[in-house]
Amino acid sequence: MAFSSPKCPYFSSHLAPSRAPCGNHRDRAFAAPASLQSSPKHLLTRLTSQCKGRESTVVCRQEAAAASATTAKETVLNGGLPTIPSNSKECRDIAGISTGEEEHTVSITVVGASGDLAKKKIFPALFALYYEGCLPKHFTIFGYARSKMTDAELRNMVSKTLTCRLDKRENCGEKMDQFLKRCFYHSGQYNSEENFADLDKKLQEHEGGKLSNRIFYLSIPPNIFIAVVKCASKSASSMNGWTRVVVEKPFGRDYESSAALTRGLKEYLVEDQIFRIDHYLGKELVENLSVLRFSNLVFEPLWSRQYIRNVQLTFSEDFGTEGRGGYFDNYGIIRDVMQNHLLQILALFAMETPASLDAEDLRNEKVKVIRSIKPLQLENVVIGQYKSHKKGGITYPAYADDTTVPSDSLTPTFAAAALFIDNARWDGVPFLMKAGKALHTRRTEIRVQFRHVPGNIYKRSFGTDLDQATNELVIRVQPDEAIYLRINNKIPGLVMRLDHSDLNLHYAARYSKEIRDAYERLLLDAIKGERRLFIRSDELDAAWELFTPLLKELEEKKVVPELYPYGSRGPVGAHYLAAKYNVRWGDTNASE
Numbered sequence: 001m002a003f004s005s006p007k008c009p010y011f012s013s014h015l016a017p018s019r020a021p022c023g024n025h026r027d028r029a030f031a032a033p034a035s036l037q038s039s040p041k042h043l044l045t046r047l048t049s050q051c052k053g054r055e056s057t058v059v060c061r062q063e064a065a066a067a068s069a070t071t072a073k074e075t076v077l078n079g080g081l082p083t084i085p086s087n088s089k090e091c092r093d094i095a096g097i098s099t100g101e102e103e104h105t106v107s108i109t110v111v112g113a114s115g116d117l118a119k120k121k122i123f124p125a126l127f128a129l130y131y132e133g134c135l136p137k138h139f140t141i142f143g144y145a146r147s148k149m150t151d152a153e154l155r156n157m158v159s160k161t162l163t164c165r166l167d168k169r170e171n172c173g174e175k176m177d178q179f180l181k182r183c184f185y186h187s188g189q190y191n192s193e194e195n196f197a198d199l200d201k202k203l204q205e206h207e208g209g210k211l212s213n214r215i216f217y218l219s220i221p222p223n224i225f226i227a228v229v230k231c232a233s234k235s236a237s238s239m240n241g242w243t244r245v246v247v248e249k250p251f252g253r254d255y256e257s258s259a260a261l262t263r264g265l266k267e268y269l270v271e272d273q274i275f276r277i278d279h280y281l282g283k284e285l286v287e288n289l290s291v292l293r294f295s296n297l298v299f300e301p302l303w304s305r306q307y308i309r310n311v312q313l314t315f316s317e318d319f320g321t322e323g324r325g326g327y328f329d330n331y332g333i334i335r336d337v338m339q340n341h342l343l344q345i346l347a348l349f350a351m352e353t354p355a356s357l358d359a360e361d362l363r364n365e366k367v368k369v370i371r372s373i374k375p376l377q378l379e380n381v382v383i384g385q386y387k388s389h390k391k392g393g394i395t396y397p398a399y400a401d402d403t404t405v406p407s408d409s410l411t412p413t414f415a416a417a418a419l420f421i422d423n424a425r426w427d428g429v430p431f432l433m434k435a436g437k438a439l440h441t442r443r444t445e446i447r448v449q450f451r452h453v454p455g456n457i458y459k460r461s462f463g464t465d466l467d468q469a470t471n472e473l474v475i476r477v478q479p480d481e482a483i484y485l486r487i488n489n490k491i492p493g494l495v496m497r498l499d500h501s502d503l504n505l506h507y508a509a510r511y512s513k514e515i516r517d518a519y520e521r522l523l524l525d526a527i528k529g530e531r532r533l534f535i536r537s538d539e540l541d542a543a544w545e546l547f548t549p550l551l552k553e554l555e556e557k558k559v560v561p562e563l564y565p566y567g568s569r570g571p572v573g574a575h576y577l578a579a580k581y582n583v584r585w586g587d588t589n590a591s592e
């Protein structure tokens with residue numbers, strides 16, 4: 001069975017039944033009539049000739065597939081495999097592509113292969129999957145970009161960023177060579193159907209007439225997403241298997257541009273083919289959030305306004321936007337981190353229990369809770385921008401010192417916000433978000449501060465500051481992944497003195513395994529067709545609906561960000577904001 005390699009446990013173990021790909025067959029736009037499945041080459045010729053010259057090749061292909069489906073009653077199109085009921089073993093196999101290894105191929109085209117993300121994340125993640133035996137037997141990776149490069153040059157470029165697992169290094173060099181032999185390059189324009197048709201020919205050669213499944217990973221600036229999707233769908237989509245498109249953020253810069261992007265994508269794709277990446281969803285501890293909540297009796301009953309005083313979601317980086325100023329100045333930290341990464345974490349934290357782990361059930365709950373968030377008020381938001389700072393003989397630059405940033409830029413590099421969820425579970429509980437660049441440390445965490453113990457008989461032992469004595473649950477997403485619960489205990493001895501201690505699940509101590517990069521998990525899921533960790537379009541709409549009015553107000557009123565020194569803890573305003581809701585940021589304690 002393909003993909004059920006004994007070395008790669010992920011296909012069998014955590015593959016939640018995925019109804020979407022089998023239940024509604026929405027991948028049809030790029031699929032093939034079953035009657036023709038036995039002869040992909042024949043199919044290719046037929047469909048191409050039928051659709052040639054038609055205004056919408058995609059629609060033409062859909063029609064061809066639909067017509068064939070009515071004649072061949074037992075037909076199905078996702079991957080050209082037989083119809084099977086939702087949630088069945090076979091359905092999972094289709095989602096996981098684990099049918100006859102010899103008959104199918106997966107081709108992954110990294111569009112924008114010459115770029116930073118491709119080099120830094122995508123190729124290394126693909127190699128890590130290969131190294132673990134998680135890619136199918138017949139796979140091919142193509143880099144696509146305008147830069148002129150030979151296959152050898154691509155391989156040379158890619159080889160510089162591949163690394164071996166710390167915990168498994170055997171045969172690494174050999175594996176790298178084998179992996180690189182499966183990587184190819186095709187140079188082309190992003191808006192040229194002809195260039196994509198040439199790519200298609202090369203892909204077909206590699207597929208060798210086998211059932212073809214294709215992923216296009218759009219690692220390019222968003223203004224060219226639609227041109228690429230149009231060309232890829234018209235000229236290089238699979239004729240007899242599935243075609244999926246992985247889309248990188250940013251998905252627009254406000255509600256309108258995001259909706260326009262979605263509309264543009266949906267001219268050529270159906271929703272189930274679109275895999276919008278928010279790489280924070282692929283982070284180990286973000287995925288673990290639901291496990292923590294829903295599989296531990298000790299937490300779920302406490303997960304509400306009754307016991308939780310506030311929730312803090314913080315993202316901080318100890319470096320600025322150097323080298324990315326041009327991109328960043330058009331977006332700012334609210335769009336770059338809050339509207340996506342932190343909001344997604346909030347949604348997972350605060351949602352109701354999904355009916356199942358099915359992607360649609362989970363995403364339904366996330367959408368619901370995002371929609372329940374009260375409109376963001378300007379007075380509940382603080383923005384900042386880092387300024388130059390000299391420390392230890394080094395001068396750290398101001399954001400506006402970047403030559404690609406206008407010197408009078410008002411773009412926030414820091415933001416803090418208080419959000420409130422208008423539902424029975426969370427009424428009145430402040431969810432405080434804080435995200436910033438060029439701060440004193442790099443850390444992402446979720447911090448839950450519980451209420452005071454009512455009528456606490458030990459209150460005298462805590463002095464006047466009862467907040468110091470409340471329990472805190474911290475999920476440290478990165479670095480040094482950990483989940484710890486702060487409790488009160490007696491200091492051993494004959495006198496009654498209390499202390500705070502942490503019950504600590506420290507991943508490095510508990511597990512010898514390296515934590516996987518988020519892109520590995522997400523790429524694997526895209527190959528399997530597992531959509532749980534990808535953003536659905538209505539989720540995206542809800543996220544933009546929440547943030548767009550605030551962003552517009554900030555821009556229209558030209559709100560001036562509070563300056564904070566590079567390497568500091570950010571603007572003081574963030575503390576006043578928290579204090580307004582009787583909250584103290586937990587990450588500002590000296591011990592943190």
Ligand SMILES: NC(=O)C1=CN([C@@H]2O[C@H](COP(=O)(O)OP(=O)(O)OC[C@H]3O[C@@H](n4cnc5c(N)ncnc54)[C@H](OP(=O)(O)O)[C@@H]3O)[C@@H](O)[C@H]2O)C=CC1
Binds near residue numbers: 146219248
């Ligand atoms: N880099 C990162 O860490 C992250 C990136 N992202 C997103 O991922 C995507 C890719 O990021 P990244 O690799 O940094 O981007 P790059 O700016 O490096 O662009 C990728 C490739 O796209 C082509 N390209 C760049 N600008 C243009 C343009 N104006 N018109 C046409 N083609 C262009 C270039 O290839 P060529 O000239 O060879 O065609 C370039 O190598 C972007 O959407 C980005 O926002 C998201 C999260 C993190």
Ligand SMILES: O=C1O[C@H](COP(=O)(O)O)[C@@H](O)[C@H](O)[C@H]1O
Binds near residue numbers: 279337
């Ligand atoms: O999406 C983004 O994320 C990175 C941070 O990602 P991480 O995995 O390194 O934590 C951030 O630096 C960047 O500004 C943003 O676009």
